[in-house]
Amino acid sequence: MATEVSSNLKKVQVRRFKPKEDPEQNYLNAEKGIWSWLTTVDHKRIGVMYLASVTFFFFVGGILALLLRTELWTPAKTFIEANTYNQLFTLHGAIMVFLFLVPAIPTALGNFFLPIQLGAKDVAFPKLNLMSYYLYLTGACIVVFAMISGGVDTGWTFYTPYSTSSSGAITIIVSGIFVIGFSSILTGVNFITTIHKMRAPGMSWGKISLFNWSLYATSIIQILATPVLAITLALVAMERILGIGIFDPALGGDPVLFEHFFWFYSHPAVYIMIVPGFGVVSEVITTFSRKHIFGYWAIALSSLAIAFISFLVWGHHMFVSGQSTLAGMVFSFLTFLVGIPTGIKMFNWTATLYKGSIKLQSPLLFIFGFFFLFLIGGFTGIVLATIALDVHLHDTYYIVAHFHFVMVGGMVMALLAGIHYWWPKMFGRMYNETLAKIACITIFIGFNVTFLPQFVMGAQGMPRRYYNYIEQFQIFHQISTIGSYILGLGFLLVFIYLVKSLFTGEKAPVNPWGSRGLEWQVSSPPPQHNFNHTPVIVHGPYDYHQPMDEFQLGLAESGNGHGDHADIKIDRDEPNREL
């Protein structure tokens, strides 16, 4: 339907809707009692429940990590049996990947802020959103049940033929992950539809926040990749129950086929984990530089590029699996490409900081940590994309270090930045800024002490998932273990002062950081329906040169705008405006 731009321009009467400081009614106290939480369809409450759940599982996974690192203090047995050790690293991986990393930013921060940043009252399918949450919880319970009813020792990657033939609660755990996969898919359905159909009047695609662009790209990956994981896990279960043989060479099957199907999901999955983190980085950097983002469209479109290219590279997990040399070379080449859009983002963020009015508060501090650590993680990824190097580094601690740098150093730092940034909005409280800075530095130091030695020992040949090791690696393991305790303390500190702030924190103003984002133009915490008016958008969320009140406009009369209209021409009949 081709139309000229001018035919889409509508004249609307707007007025300013100044958000109330310290509102009595907000989404937290609008309805009371636990039943109102368990049956809520409010995306903000669902986001908070997700935040609590992923935090819980993060600590479970973290404790498993500490157990592993403690066991690795000495070669051979320190205090755990070898078989138990195998189960511990499997669970650490499965819990961290499926119960924490994949859901965390989209479900906790995304659910909360996507609709508000679009100027909508909720996501497109609020009941489906609640169902997503219960699917997540159900799947998580099934995974925990697998843990205690026999355990799983295949590694979180469930490679065949071991996973199809080993005793252990594998069928149960893959069922749990299957259920969580549905949660992920439904969240993706919700986000894509919401972004397309529920934008406030005036919010063209060029005015959507970069956080929402990142959630859009993430949702695309979720809906395309997760179903393939689902069918792969179902096939593993079928192979165990019925002896199907798709992955069993004795029956004419191929175990490498499992790896193809598994990594077709699991490689894009790592982008599901990190791309929302990139979105958070964009939000925090602009706010704390008080400057328009450098290269809005470059960052927005690079998220989509990453989403696409991420599907072309999965074979780089399989260079030594026995796949054909041709496939190996193609995948290696394509993997180099995926670094390009990410690199574009890093340069654009740096350029945003340049000549900005920088406020070095804790959210930005976490972002600086992200920069350093993700950069190392990303570069080592390019190292691993080189087949000649990967042949030696595959299944060593180099890989372990690489993915912890991108996942913990990248994604978790971004998540913490986002939690700190949006905490005042979500809960109406300020946390202790000094403690936050201390925690950030503790985490940064602890992380580096834990994982930098792992690059070295990996390059020297220390294999991953090994319970035992030779003398020359002990010093690296011990340094790494000490680091892991420092890291754990840092996370614990974050948890303590954030929870404490809920009870004794200073009341948060509407806009503590002076951001131009739409979520900062509603009260802290937001009202139950986000907006009691229909917001009208005239500027993008990074237009720091525009006065604040022009970000608080709404339709003056009742009557509603439509999701997909283009720009709206504002009739300015008030010559003097207060800021």
Added chain:
Amino acid sequence: MANDSTATSQPKFLQHHFVDAEQQFDSAKMGMWVFLVTEILFFGGLFAAYIVYRAWYPDLFVEASIELNTVLGTINTLVLIGSSFTVAMAIRAAQLNQQKKIVINLAITIFLACVFMVIKYFEWTHKFHLGIYPGQFYTFEGIPHPKASVFFSLYFLMTGLHGIHVLVGIGLMIWLLKRTFNGEFSSKYFTPIEITGLYWHLVDIIWIFLFPLFYLIE
């Protein structure tokens, strides 16, 4: 003073976070299409396995396909196409507010879907009778190829997963039938029928591919 709940009373089916019925309907359709994308990739994994194995064992697929009854497969294909037709007619009836025709068309769709499942049941039990079971339980001696069980494993997995989707579709349409009797649908609101129809058409499309891939390899 500005309040965006409209001055005119809102229709019962309009959810509060939507601006108007059209936005709600378009969103539901888009959401269903996104879900169908996931279904395509879900079945896609199995189709990918099929393609890999057929490329490796082309002779096996030719030999084993003989065991499948082409007549029953053809009938089932026509049955599903018919059911797609009737569900499209049900949607048309809803658009024209023809309550009786909605009921009739939904009922026929359900009936045809059940016919499909009955035929499937007979096909499967006939195979079991011959010793053709999935995976390790396969005991049929009639096909000389050593990897014969792979073909039938794929057959049972793919038609089985498809069958589960048919059953879910039947359940959904029975629910739609009940809601139609309750007078919930009209030309102003028939979204559930529309999106269930989309789901059902995809189930039909998947069978359109399964049929030649399993039954017509000669």
Added chain:
Amino acid sequence: MTGHHISTNKMLLQVAGALFLLTLLTVGIGYLQLPHPWAIIAAMGIAIFKATLVALFFMNLWWDKRFNAILLLSALGFFSLLVGLTLLDTLYRVPIIPEF
């Protein structure tokens, strides 16, 4: 709900009829035992055509918002990537040990 296309009885019947005929056609071609690779090309070609008819005229993509059709095409595109890149491995393996 203004502006939403209502299919005519005639159009739906014609599409259903075409699908019926194409089904019988594909079965008939199966009996012809065409040489490889024409058999599979014909079968898949007809299947794709049938699926397209269902998508365009039963699922209403012909009159619907373009984005929904883009969704469908992207799903098929990514499916092709799954198959294509996997075949790049499975079809090009060199047997290392000759007896296997």
